[in-house]
Amino acid sequence: xxxxxxxxxxxxxxxxxxxxxxxxxxxxxxxxxxxxxxxxxxxxxxxxxxxxxxxxxxxxxxxxxxxxxxxxxxxxxxxxxxxxxxxxxxxxxxxxxxxxxxxxxxxxxxxxxxxxxxxxxxxxxxxxxxxxxxxxxxxxxxxxxxxxxxxxxxxxxxxxxxxxxxxxxxxxxxxxxxxxxxxxxxxxxxxxxxxxxxxxxxxxxxxxxxxxxxxxxxxxxxxxxxxxxxxxxxxxxxxxxxxxxxxxxxxxxxxxxxxxxxxxxxxxxxxxxxxx
Amino acid sequence: xxxxxxxxxxxxxxxxxxxxxxxxxxxxxxxxxxxxxxxxxxxxxxxxxxxxxxxxxxxxxxxxxxxxxxxxxxxxxxxxxxxxxxxxxxxxxxxxxxxxxxxxxxxxxxxxxxxxxxxxxxxxxxxxxxxxxxxxxxxxxxxxxxxxxxxxxxxxxxxxxxxxxxxxxxxxxxxxxxxxxxxxxxxxxxxxxxxxxxxxxxxxxxxxxxxxxxxxxxxxxxxxxxxxxxxxxxxxxxxxxxxxxxxxxxxxxxxxxxxxxxxxxxxxxxxxxxxxxxxxxxxxxxxxxx
Amino acid sequence: xxxxxxxxxxxxxxxxxxxxxxxxxxxxxxxxxxxxxxxxxxxxxxxxxxxxxxxxxxxxxxxxxxxxxxxxxxxxxxxxxxxxxxxxxxxxxxxxxxxxxxxxxxxxxxxxxxxxxxxxxxxxxxxxxxxxxxxxxxxxxxxxxxxxxxxxxxxxxxxxxxxxxxxxxxxxxxxxxxxxxxxxxxxxxxxxxxxxxxxxxxxxxxxxxxxxxxxxxxxxxxxxxxxxxxxxxxxxxxxxxxxxxxxxxxxxxxxx
Numbered sequence: 107x108x109x110x111x112x113x114x115x116x117x118x119x120x121x122x123x124x125x126x127x128x129x130x131x132x133x134x135x136x137x138x139x140x141x142x143x144x145x146x147x148x149x150x151x152x153x154x155x156x157x158x159x160x161x162x163x164x165x166x167x168x169x170x171x172x173x174x175x176x177x178x179x180x181x182x183x184x185x186x187x188x189x190x191x192x193x194x195x196x197x198x199x200x201x202x203x204x205x206x207x208x209x210x211x212x213x214x215x216x217x218x219x220x221x222x223x224x225x226x227x228x229x230x231x232x233x234x235x236x237x238x239x240x241x242x243x244x245x246x247x248x249x250x251x252x253x254x255x256x257x258x259x260x261x262x263x264x265x266x267x268x269x270x271x272x273x274x275x276x277x278x279x280x281x282x283x284x285x286x287x288x289x290x291x292x293x294x295x296x297x298x299x300x301x302x303x304x305x306x307x308x309x310x311x312x313x314x315x316x317x318x319x320x321x322x323x324x325x326x327x328x329x330x331x332x333x334x335x336x337x338x339x340x341x342x343x344x345x346x347x348x349x350x351x352x353x354x355x356x357x358x359x360x361x362x363x364x365x366x367x368x369x370x371x372x373x374x375x376x377x378x379x380x381x382x
Numbered sequence: 383x384x385x386x387x388x389x390x391x392x393x394x395x396x397x398x399x400x401x402x403x404x405x406x407x408x409x410x411x412x413x414x415x416x417x418x419x420x421x422x423x424x425x426x427x428x429x430x431x432x433x434x435x436x437x438x439x440x441x442x443x444x445x446x447x448x449x450x451x452x453x454x455x456x457x458x459x460x461x462x463x464x465x466x467x468x469x470x471x472x473x474x475x476x477x478x479x480x481x482x483x484x485x486x487x488x489x490x491x492x493x494x495x496x497x498x499x500x501x502x503x504x505x506x507x508x509x510x511x512x513x514x515x516x517x518x519x520x521x522x523x524x525x526x527x528x529x530x531x532x533x534x535x536x537x538x539x540x541x542x543x544x545x546x547x548x549x550x551x552x553x554x555x556x557x558x559x560x561x562x563x564x565x566x567x568x569x570x571x572x573x574x575x576x577x578x579x580x581x582x583x584x585x586x587x588x589x590x591x592x593x594x595x596x597x598x599x600x601x602x603x604x605x606x607x608x609x610x611x612x613x614x615x616x617x618x619x620x621x622x623x624x625x626x627x628x629x630x631x632x633x634x635x636x637x638x639x640x641x642x643x644x645x646x647x648x649x650x651x652x653x654x655x656x657x658x659x660x661x662x663x664x665x666x667x668x669x670x671x672x
Numbered sequence: 673x674x675x676x677x678x679x680x681x682x683x684x685x686x687x688x689x690x691x692x693x694x695x696x697x698x699x700x701x702x703x704x705x706x707x708x709x710x711x712x713x714x715x716x717x718x719x720x721x722x723x724x725x726x727x728x729x730x731x732x733x734x735x736x737x738x739x740x741x742x743x744x745x746x747x748x749x750x751x752x753x754x755x756x757x758x759x760x761x762x763x764x765x766x767x768x769x770x771x772x773x774x775x776x777x778x779x780x781x782x783x784x785x786x787x788x789x790x791x792x793x794x795x796x797x798x799x800x801x802x803x804x805x806x807x808x809x810x811x812x813x814x815x816x817x818x819x820x821x822x823x824x825x826x827x828x829x830x831x832x833x834x835x836x837x838x839x840x841x842x843x844x845x846x847x848x849x850x851x852x853x854x855x856x857x858x859x860x861x862x863x864x865x866x867x868x869x870x871x872x873x874x875x876x877x878x879x880x881x882x883x884x885x886x887x888x889x890x891x892x893x894x895x896x897x898x899x900x901x902x903x904x905x906x907x908x909x910x911x912x913x914x915x916x917x918x919x920x921x922x923x924x925x926x927x928x
Contacts, residue, residue: 137766141476142422193590196421197646200583204639207505207580211633221500225487255784259776262766266828269729269755269838270779299429300487303480310473317812319767350487357481364465470765661694 110236113229114342117295120231120239121334121352124292127243128304129312129330130250131288133322134281136309137261143180144305146195148289148298150176150202152223155293156209166238166290173286176202181282203298226297226349228338235294242291246284253280258319296349304330307356311363333359385615388622393509397575400511400519401614401638404572404584407523409606410530411568412589413599414561417541421586422472423462423562426479427569428581430458432486435503435573440489448518448570454482455566459559506577506635515574522571526564533560538599576635583639584610591642591649595656609649613642680743682707682836682867683728687737690720690727696890697723700737703886703895707835710858710868712878712898715888716911721871724888725838728869729755742835751780754834758841759821764814770824771809774799777831799827802860804853819850826857837861839870843877855881878902 109115135144151169158168176198183194206223222230250257260267260277268274285305292301308329312322337352344351389395415424431451438450458478465474490500530537539547540557548554565585572581588610592602617638624630624637683705690698698720705711713721726732728739730746741749754777775782777799778792800806803823808816813824822842829837837858843851858868858881872878878885878898885901887893893910894901 136470136473139470139472141472142425145422145425145476145479192419192421193416193586193593196425196582196586197590197643199425200580200587200639201643204580204583204636204643207633207636208640211636212630224504225500252784255779255782258768259779262768262773262776263757263762265731265761266755266757266776266825268731269750269753270776270832271750272779300480300484302476303484306473306476307480310469310477313767314468317767318769319772322767345492346488347491350484350491353480353484354488357477357484360477360481364468368468665694 110233113231114338116231116233116236117228117338117348118335119236120228120295121338122331123236123239123243124295124304125308125330125332125334125352126327127239127246127288127330128292128301129308129326129328130323131246131284132305132307132309132330133312133326134250134257134261135285135305136313138281140285141302141306142192143195144285144289145302146180146199146202147173147176147286148293148301149199149206151286151290151293152203152206152298153209155223156206160209160213165294169290169293170286172202173290174283177282177286181278222297223293224297224299225347226293226295226300228295228348228352229341231295239291242287246287249280249284253277257281296352300349300353303353303356304334307353307360308333311356311360314360314363314367329356329359385619388619393511394618394622396511396513396516397508397634398615398618400508400516400575401618402611403516403519403523404575405588405610405612405614406607407519407526407568407610408572408584409588409592409608409610410527410603411564412585412587412610413592413603413606414530414537414541415565415585416589416593417538418561420561420565421582422475424565424569424585425582426462426475427455427458427566428573428578429479430482431455431566431570431573432483432503432578433489434486436486436489451570451573452566455570456563458482459562459566502577503573504577505633506573506575506580508575508634511575519571519575522567526567529560529564533557537561576638580635580639583642587639587642587646588613591646594646594649594653609642609645613645614638617641679707681705681740682709682742683869684740685724685728685737686740688724688727688734688739689736690723690732691735696735698727698888699891701886701888701892701895702737703884703892705836705867705869705884707865707867708862709884710862710870710882711884711886711895712882713869713871713886713888714873714875714878714902714907714910715871719889719910721888722840725755725840725869725871728836728838729753749836752835754829754832754837756822756825756829756837756839756842758844759818759825760845762813762821762825764821766813768813769809770800770805770811770813770816771796773813773824774809774827774831777828780832795831795833796827799830800824802830802857803827804856817847817850819846819854822846823850823853823857826854830857830861835866837866837868839868841871841873843872843874851877875902875907 135141151173154168154172155165158165180194180198256272256277259270260272260274264274288305289301292304296304308326309322311329312325315325316322333355334352337355338348341348341351389398415421431454434450434454435447438446461478462474536547536552536557539550540552540554544554568585569581572584576584588606591609592605596602596605618634620641621632621634621637624632681704685701685703688698688701689696701724713724715721723732727734728741728746730750739746742752774796775788775792778788778795782788782792797806800809803826805820805823805827813821816824826842842854846854862868870882879902882898884896885898886895887901887906887910889910889912894906
């Protein structure tokens with residue numbers, strides 16, 4: 107395993123894994139309108155990570171447990187009649203992150219730790235982190251493949267799905283669990299704020315490129331992987347933050363595709379309007 | 383725990399004043415954010431102004447920060463309008479948020495020691511508020527609140543019935559732009575004190591708590607302002623007590639938010655009790671009739 | 673009245689009451705639907721029509737009374753019951769084709785892992801044929817008009833070969849061509865022995881397509897043959913006086 111001895115190589119491998127994972131899970135995030143919820147989730151895992159660090163426990167476990175707790179709380183809460191899911195999500199986001207900030211500030215070394223959490227530190231990824239990410243990627247992919255029909259039917263028509271006999275609550279939970287786990291895997295690399303970039307950008311770009319559900323997944327994964335790898339490379343060349351470079355590239359790629367498809371639509375309209 | 387003692391020093395008094403003004407501003411704008419479900423937009427704005435802050439600072443020092451942030455906020459609103467023609471709104475917001483924030487981080491990370499600059503932006507420095515900054519915040523608050531007060535009828539109509547509002551002659555597009563600008567100004571003003579990450583709390587939590595306690599706008603708005611201001615006050619008291627009494631240095635911005643969330647929790651509990659009492663009364667009333 | 677061979681009713685409602693928490697939503701609904709028959713559920717918005725449909729699907733528990741679907745409790749009968757929601761509750765931007773939507777109706781046969789078989793594909797084609805949209809199979813669902821999307825959702829239910837079909841306001845805002853196609857498809861299903869429950873605001877359609885009507889506004893104001901039950905007095909009682917009488921016996925119901 108000599109190739110993995112270099113931190114840059116490990117960062118590249120991590121970028122490939124989180125890029126593909128984020129791309130695939132991102133399609134579901136997009137279709138089920140979960141970007142805001144995912145943002146809240148990334149902020150909510152933060153106190154879990156901090157508490158785990160304080161207790162000397164595994165950071166992934168801490169982040170994951172807290173993330174699942176928050177997910178449960180928000181889902182249960184929004185089922186109470188008359189409660190606003192958006193407001194609940196916003197409060198979970200703010201409250202979760204504030205808790206993490208306060209916990210970290212209670213110790214010393216405030217600034218540097220927080221920076222790593224918020225913008226990530228993909229170059230500090232260890233071989234163990236890499237193994238865990240690979241395991242998570244494999245597990246999540248398996249889950250999404252096994253339940254792909256149920257996920258599609260529930261996404262398209264939740265009431266109809268329940269009428270067909272699908273256990274929609276279970277499907278929803280599986281999806282949210284997949285998102286939580288993906289977030290926990292990605293936060294060490296990209297940080298709390300920028301993780302959402304990989305979970306939304308590649309999928310949104312893929313959606314601009316195709317109308318076919320089945321194609322969304324490979325296209326989105328490919329975009330995620332390319333942006334991940336290119337971002338790490340750019341950060342070594344320009345000496346800038348790697349996670350931020352990845353997120354920036356995701357945005358730039360989306361922007362280019364958006365302009366391109368917008369331009370194409372305009373050209374089509376002009377051509378159609380031209381008198382014969 | 384003394385509620386007055388911590389504020390005898392000038393810097394604490396200024397911090398208190400800043401947080402009270404921000405609480406009132408956040409409470410007012412927050413009700414609009416709640417009614418129009420603009421929580422994610424507000425969160426996005428708090429992140430997208432970052433490259434504006436960095437660019438403004440690089441170009442014009444401390445003074446450039448405000449205008450850089452404002453320019454970035456307006457650019458965000460414009461880009462959002464463009465994107466939402468073809469992309470779902472929350473996806474567009476998520477993309478704008480992360481891309482622009484990432485741009486800011488990339489810019490800032492070229493310098494060494496960028497961690498502390500980032501921290502100040504992310505978590506705020508309410509304890510180092512200067513008198514000038516206090517006046518600036520007060521000015522922004524006055525302008526925004528006056529604006530919203532003047533527009534309260536079209537705002538309410540638009541929130542409740544957008545189509546009816548348009549039919550009644552309300553210029554919905556213009557109104558939305560005004561609201562977005564109001565949110566952007568609030569975000570820019572609050573970022574300095576509580577930091578980017580926690581601005582959204584000031585906007586969402588007081589209004590949500592007030593909403594739980596009342597159904598009438600004439601009560602909700604002042605209640606939200608009260609809760610916002612009280613949260614700031616208590617938050618400062620708690621972090622001061624922790625520091626003096628227990629030797630724990632707690633981030634003030636974070637403490638304020640936790641106090642606000644706790645107040646929201648209390649409001650929810652009170653709301654639950656209120657609902658139960660009402661239901662019980664209704665049921666006994668029904669039984670008496672039958 | 674046509675002779676019907678004796679058979680198990682497709683649906684039996686026996687003094688059914690439903691509540692959400694402490695709030696009663698439906699009280700004392702009673703009636704029977706036989707195979708090959710259709711009943712129109714009529715009542716103002718919020719009357720409990722959707723709730724009744726959900727109760728028949730087993731998605732909402734019954735507080736009092738009993739529902740029997742195809743001879744047993746609702747949960748057991750799901751294999752043979754299909755549901756058609758209103759098309760405008762679905763996201764028109766969803767990246768899915770018309771064919772894929774109809775294929776969803778075959779889920780019961782395909783399960784989680786099996787690929788779509790030839791039989792599945794034939795059923796999909798037949799169902800699309802029945803609603804007159806065979807030529808749009810490959811198009812994205814959202815590119816169709818509202819009425820056409822409603823027809824696709826009916827095709828999805830047809831592909832499931834149900835013995836009981838439940839439709840939630842399928843005719844709302846649907847153009848004349850699609851309405852005709854929907855009625856034709858429903859008639860075809862009834863001829864094959866499927867029982868149909870359809871909620872609607874449209875009294876003309878009730879007269880045209882349904883042997884029985886059920887008048888609901890939290891309570892039941894009638895359940896029986898259309899000609900007998902759909903009277904101005906009963907409609908006025910159902911809609912709480914918000915009905916306008918025209919020409920003595922025809923009643924136009926105001927939008928609620």
